[in-house]
Amino acid sequence: MRPQPRAHWVLLALGMVVLLGALLLDTFVVGHVGQGAQPTAGPAGTVPETVHQGGPLIGDTGSGLSSRATPDRTVVLTFDDGPDPEWTPKILDVLRRNGVKATFFVTGAAAAQHQDVLARIDAEGHEVGLHTFTHVDLGKVDETRARLELGQTGLVVASGTGKSSRLVRPPYSNRPDAVDDEDLVGIERITAAGDLALLSDLDSEDWRRPGVDTVLANATPKDDKGAVVLMHDGGGDRSQTVAALEKLIPALKERGFTFQTTSGAFGISQATAPATATERAQGTAVSLAVRFSRFVTELLTWLVVISSALALARAAVLLVTTAIHARRKPGKHAPRLEPQMVTVLVPAYNEEAGIEATVRTILASTTPVHVIVIDDGSTDRTSEVVKSLHLPNVSLVRQKNAGKAAALNTGLRHTRTELVVMVDGDTVLEPETVGNLVQPFADHAVGAVSGNAKVGNRSGILGRWQHIEYVIGFNLDRRMYDVMQCMPTVPGAVGGFRVSALREVGGVPEDTLAEDTDLTMALERAGWSVVYQESARAWTEAPASLGQLWRQRYRWCYGTLQAMWKHRGAVFERGMGGKLGRRALPYLFLYQVALPVLAPAIDVFAVLSLWTDPARGALAWLGFLALQLVPAVIAFRLDGERLRPLWAVALQPIVYRQLMYLVVIQSVITAMAGAVLPWQKLKRTGSAAQNAPEIDETTVPLYRANLRPPRGPVRPPGTGGPTGRGQARPGRAPGRTGTRSAPRDRA
Known part of the structure; x- marks a missing residue:
């Protein structure tokens, strides 16, 4: 006769803890991507002129913030909020056909779930930057949360590409002249860690889905000045982005513009570096946890x-x-x-x-x-x-x-x-x-x-x-x-x-x-x-x-x-x-x-x-x-x-x-x-x-x-x-x- 099992309550409790942890991770982290407080224009009294009147690339020289403008007749195509399993590959196909390299600012939650897409971005010679883990406004959270957002995203990128990145785009950012005091807090947190913050010169506003012609017009430089163009490969339906990109690249090439990555355009030699084995292992653990939590949530959704x-x-x-x-x-003739x-x-x-x-x-x-x-x-x-x-x-x-x-x-x-x-x-x-x-x-x-x-x-x-x-x-x-x-x-x-x-x-x-x-x-x-x-x-x-x-x-x-x-x-x-x-x-x-x-x-x-x-x-x-x-x-x-x-x-x-x-x-x-x-x-x-x-x-x-x-x-x-x-x-x-x-x- 086999004795009754004694340890199964411990295993059951452990399983419930793991399940609860996965649900909490997906519910309050992965499930809240892009659901933070929306940006609002605020006072800009503390923003230095070097930022307001400068270019889109911002760093810290040790004596304060400095910025660099985009070189003339140079376009840096940037894509936020990915990687997306549907739209990022379509954008990569357009870029490959046109021989163009771009910079992709990925969220940690999306990159953890779609490591294969992230690996393709890197394998095809594009640059990968950080866009926080949950698309949170870095100026509206405390410093500990900001560090976690960027640190965990960096680990996921290291796991998927084998590289660590110094390029960061703050969520909800725009042109330098639109930076307010809250935005400045986020930028300072980025640069204080030795990273570089990249804003934009032109916002395609493709996230509004205003129509292909409008997206194309917003992303096209009006003169020969260079531009960092903000577009999106994640966060929703990006069919208009793909269609506008098909027209934008040939049109700008005809005008004599060249397309480069952020590092190439601004001459940054150390924007990326090989990731350590520890960083890759930690990033793999984060990615597995995110994917497991997503799997559990989707499974339970179906079970419900x-x-x-x-x-x-x-x-x-x-x-x-x-x-x-x-x-x-019973009938009247029932027995x-x-x-x-x-x-x-x-x-x-x-x-x-x-x-x-x-x-x-x-x-x-x-x-x-x-x-x-x-x-x-x-x-x-x-x-x-x-x-x-x-x-x-x-x-x-x-x-x-x-x-x-x-x-x-x-x-x-x-x-x-x-x-x-x-x-x-x-x-x-x-x-x-x-x-x-x-x-x-x-x-x-x-x-x-x-x-x-x-x-x-x-x-x-x-x-x-x-x-x-x-x-x-x-x-x-x-x-x-x-x-x-x-x-x-x-x-x-x-x-x-x-x-x-x-x-x-x-x-x-x-x-x-x-x-x-x-x-x-x-x-x-x-x-x-x-x-x-x-x-x-x-x-x-x-x-x-x-x-x-x-x-x-x-x-x-x-x-x-x-x-x-x-x-x-x-x-x-x-x-x-x-x-x-x-x-x-x-x-x-x-x-x-x-x-x-x-x-x-x-x-x-x-x-x-x-x-x-x-x-x-x-x-x-x-x-x-x-x-x-x-x-x-x-x-x-x-x-x-x-x-x-x-x-x-x-x-x-x-x-x-x-x-x-x-x-x-x-x-x-x-x-x-x-x-x-x-x-x-x-x-x-x-x-x-x-x-x-x-x-x-x-x-x-x-x-x-x-x-x-x-x-x-x-x-x-x-x-x-x-x-x-x-x-x-x-x-x-x-x-x-x-x-x-x-x-x-x-x-």
Whole structure:
């Protein structure tokens, strides 16, 4: 037996931290490229004349800022905001055809994502400069942020080109005569680090997309003076830039202009230098982090879209099938089940608190019943309580602790009726429950019937959440399964079975933790029909603490995974098994495994969206809430429940839903690790009857005085089920082979 994995919570937490870091990087860094404060013209009282009246290239000589003008009849083509995977290659193609070299001022975020385009820029002999990491206005941020913006961009450029660059273009810059005091702060930060700031002589204003002719006119020198021309290869649709460039270069060449890079035009010998190995390694790390964050964000965006579509599809299917099921009415010629004795099996392990209420409410049934309580090695007074009742038609069977499935098989060996009802030791029945539950067995094709389990102890927020979950699950999901003829589970709290069907599948399986799901799937694969009877209500005790809830759902989820894997072959079968395999199993995988495993990441993504797009995030949350509330209201109406508890739906995503997600994640990891999960027994308080209808125990059913449980072997039913399956097969005991007979007491 492999032990349960211990380290997976650490790995899960580490994975969530990495995921959160990637989302934060993309949301607040990469996703905010170009979304900083827009420039506004301000005072320019501190700007020196050497800048205002000078040229576009600005440096620090040690005694102050100096500038240099562009040589006459020389054009320096510069492109900002790239590299862009669509438009930069098209611009490079134009430049190559015309034999022109240019300078590309790249943003770190874009260069990190498109290192291949950056490498092509360098390989074709163009010059690469820095344009900050997120296109932030360097004069509007603090010095630390400015250093990071330029430093990280430099590392990314070093990774993609193998060179470090001293050329920087401040975002939102223009001509020297337009520099104001804030712009000057940014320029001084650039030059103080020993870099050179390049402004422009002509702004094509292609970012406005004013038309090809306007872009061309703005980028064309009016005389023979040289010009640094500002254009863009990123940040949006640059088709007008490409078209204008095709005309600009030949036209200026005809006028005798030459095209050079910034270094060539201004005679800068050390504008670039070979990058160190450390710079290249750090740049590679930054690039990988950016690309990973972008990948995660895009993946989660698609997952949100897909999960939203699946949620809508599920809601639509549930509502349609529920409407079909609710309108079903038995015809006047529908078969009716003749009154007969029904055996009720009650497996009990440490059920001292609630076993008396369970037995008494079963005996108050309007249908003749024989109750068999199987004490599965209880360490409390469960057996003593049952024996002290001295009630008719109640038998007590005791065995060593072997688990619920083994207890049920022991009970089946003592069953002398063809119909059996299985209930948990904490379950409280209504008088009509047994009769309603067995009525569908009038159809000889039916092998099992699911009842309607309801939460008895629904006080407190945890009880309300479980109450809502049960009402929706039993009044929407099970109606859907019934209509689609692919019921995956007859709940252990209340379920009816045909004994001959149980014998055919070998009794209750003992090799999974979800014996109810495993048994239901086995019956359907054997050709038996499994239906839902909403009027067969039973009140059960739900976990009263988060710890108990965790243990219960962990067992359920893990057991369901076991059963799904065990019965995966149903996908390729025909008949009832094929319906289970091709309808229920994919549904369970999608909505109970795949989406819950991905849900925490999607929730983190949704929470972050409240900062990036609060209106859309709030709208999405309200839409999701409505998607939960509408089916919940319908389910509560169908079940005759008051709507007051539904206010708790709004709080479910905060704690309850996250707990359910973590249960699924741990179950999947445990299953993948091959660990064996022990039985998780909940401590009972006997609170199942808190909200159940009151039962008048002075009313004794007519059958109790004159009917006794049948003795001797079960007679084969007169008519068989599908393909003769209604007949009990010789030699097939309902229990597992080799299980010892347990002692039996008359209570």
